[in-house]
Amino acid sequence: MSTMSLRHAxxxxxxxxxxxxxxxxxxxxxxxxxxxSATQSQIYRELHALEQDGQVxxxxxxxxxxxxxxxxxxxxxxxxxxxxxxxxxxxxxxLRDPLLLKLVFAKDVPPAAFDAVLARYQAELEAMRxxxxxxxxxxxxxxxxxxxxxxxxxxxxxxxxxxWCDALIGWTADARRRLGPAPKPxxxxxxxxA
Amino acid sequence: MSTMSLRHAxxxxxxxxxxxxxxxxxxxxxxxxxxxSATQSQIYRELHALEQDGQVxxxxxxxxxxxxxxxxxxxxxxxxxxxxxxxxxxxxxxLRDPLLLKLVFAKDVPPAAFDAVLARYQAELEAMRxxxxxxxxxxxxxxxxxxxxxxxxxxxxxxxxxxWCDALIGWTADARRRLGPAPKPxxxxxxxxA
DNA sequence: GGGTTCATGTAATCGGTTACATGATTCG
DNA sequence: CGAATCATGTAACCGATTACATGAACCC
Numbered sequence: 118m119s120t121m122s123l124r125h126a127x128x129x130x131x132x133x134x135x136x137x138x139x140x141x142x143x144x145x146x147x148x149x150x151x152x153x154s155a156t157q158s159q160i161y162r163e164l165h166a167l168e169q170d171g172q173v174x175x176x177x178x179x180x181x182x183x184x185x186x187x188x189x190x191x192x193x194x195x196x197x198x199x200x201x202x203x204x205x206x207x208x209x210x211x212l213r214d215p216l217l218l219k220l221v222f223a224k225d226v227p228p229a230a231f232d233a234v235l236a237r238y239q240a241e242l243e244a245m246r247x248x249x250x251x252x253x254x255x256x257x258x259x260x261x262x263x264x265x266x267x268x269x270x271x272x273x274x275x276x277x278x279x280x281w282c283d284a285l286i287g288w289t290a291d292a293r294r295r296l297g298p299a300p301k302p303x304x305x306x307x308x309x310x311a
Numbered sequence: 312m313s314t315m316s317l318r319h320a321x322x323x324x325x326x327x328x329x330x331x332x333x334x335x336x337x338x339x340x341x342x343x344x345x346x347x348s349a350t351q352s353q354i355y356r357e358l359h360a361l362e363q364d365g366q367v368x369x370x371x372x373x374x375x376x377x378x379x380x381x382x383x384x385x386x387x388x389x390x391x392x393x394x395x396x397x398x399x400x401x402x403x404x405x406l407r408d409p410l411l412l413k414l415v416f417a418k419d420v421p422p423a424a425f426d427a428v429l430a431r432y433q434a435e436l437e438a439m440r441x442x443x444x445x446x447x448x449x450x451x452x453x454x455x456x457x458x459x460x461x462x463x464x465x466x467x468x469x470x471x472x473x474x475w476c477d478a479l480i481g482w483t484a485d486a487r488r489r490l491g492p493a494p495k496p497x498x499x500x501x502x503x504x505a
Numbered sequence: 506g507g508g509t510t511c512a513t514g515t516a517a518t519c520g521g522t523t524a525c526a527t528g529a530t531t532c533g
Numbered sequence: 534c535g536a537a538t539c540a541t542g543t544a545a546c547c548g549a550t551t552a553c554a555t556g557a558a559c560c561c
Contacts (some may be wrong), residue, residue, distance in 0.1 A: 204424045224464060
């Protein structure tokens with residue numbers, strides 16, 4: 118009962134503005150995509166289910182050439198369900214990182230090989246981090262906020278990602294240090310920035 | 312191809328010591344459970360699949376009263392697969408926290424109600440954190456390590472959880488501060504520790 | 506007598522991913 | 534001419550969760 122996140126995310130988007138499945142997908146990619154992805158199939162399936170449960174209703178707008186736009190909007194029951202979900206308590210997410218699994222069983226992997234795994238992991242985390250900072254620095258995203266509170270909420274969601282990246286990057290650096298070998302002593306390019 | 316984590320975790324455990332599905336489940340709960348859980352059904356299913364793929368083999372030990380113990384051990388091919396997986400590069404896990412979803416849509420939730428959600432979230436994170444520190448402080452867990460390197464690996468896996476908790480706790484505290492209200496101004500008990 | 510441990514499994518369901526299928530329009 | 538955009542969907546599969554089923558032995 119406390120799960121069904123996708124379903125409620127859809128309700129959340131439709132509460133802001135009624136739209137089609139197609140545009141819902143764009144919304145996911147563009148706004149919450151970094152921490153909650155959803156595929157086409159998932160969205161259409163869920164919309165059908167929501168309709169059958171009476172939480173959304175559809176207005177079909179025929180078009181020439183293209184398939185008809187099916188514009189979904191919340192019903193009273195849907196809006197109520199959203200409100201309930203939002204105020205419901207929730208536990209922390211469970212950490213589920215395959216890297217940790219490797220780590221635990223890595224005792225016989227040659228240190229250099231495992232350091233390579235960690236190095237790549239770290240690099241990708243840094244790329245993610247850069248994306249979060251870029252987003253936080255882009256004022257056009259927040260311009261759409263309809264209240265200071267909403268703006269704060271959006272900022273916080275990105276800062277969550279940032280902190281998470283920072284924590285993992287710090288951990289990885291520590292892990293590499295403690296598991297050595299000193300990574301490629303013939304460092305030519307630039308000294309790794311802390 | 313780079314996924315199949317459960318499968319490889321099982322190979323990892325069987326590499327340490329051949330054993331039954333039942334005890335595998337205990338191992339999961341007792342050691343990697345905090346970042347990778349697995350259910351009975353999953354384990355038995357995967358063992359059957361692994362057997363059919365020739366990565367493990369079974370020695371059936373009949374018992375009186377109880378169902379026969381089926382002791383699984385790695386084959387050469389299984390050991391090779393484990394080795395390959397361990398050295399394979401891996402990307403960062405994706406952050407997927409339902410709380411962030413709520414956050415993004417929470418603009419109309421009464422601040423006090425939403426603060427309650429965050430407060431509870433924070434409390435559970437702190438409980439998790441306490442568990443990690445407890446484990447790190449328990450020397451008996453690490454006594455089983457067969458080399459200093461293995462010990463370091465195990466420590467690191469727990470420290471990962473710790474850092475993760477710290478990051479999220481810090482974020483939550485910040486979020487509550489910025490979303491107000493000043494939580495229950497009639498603070499009777501103790502001043503909230505920073 | 507009732508709960509826990511040991512030990513095996515099956516079935517149903519759910520949430521998510523990948524791939525397939527169609528078809529007009531618009532832009533480079 | 535080909536790719537991207539708009540717009541709908543289906544089917545197959547995978548990994549994980551929950552519930553169901555059996556049954557002896559041991560401990561309180």
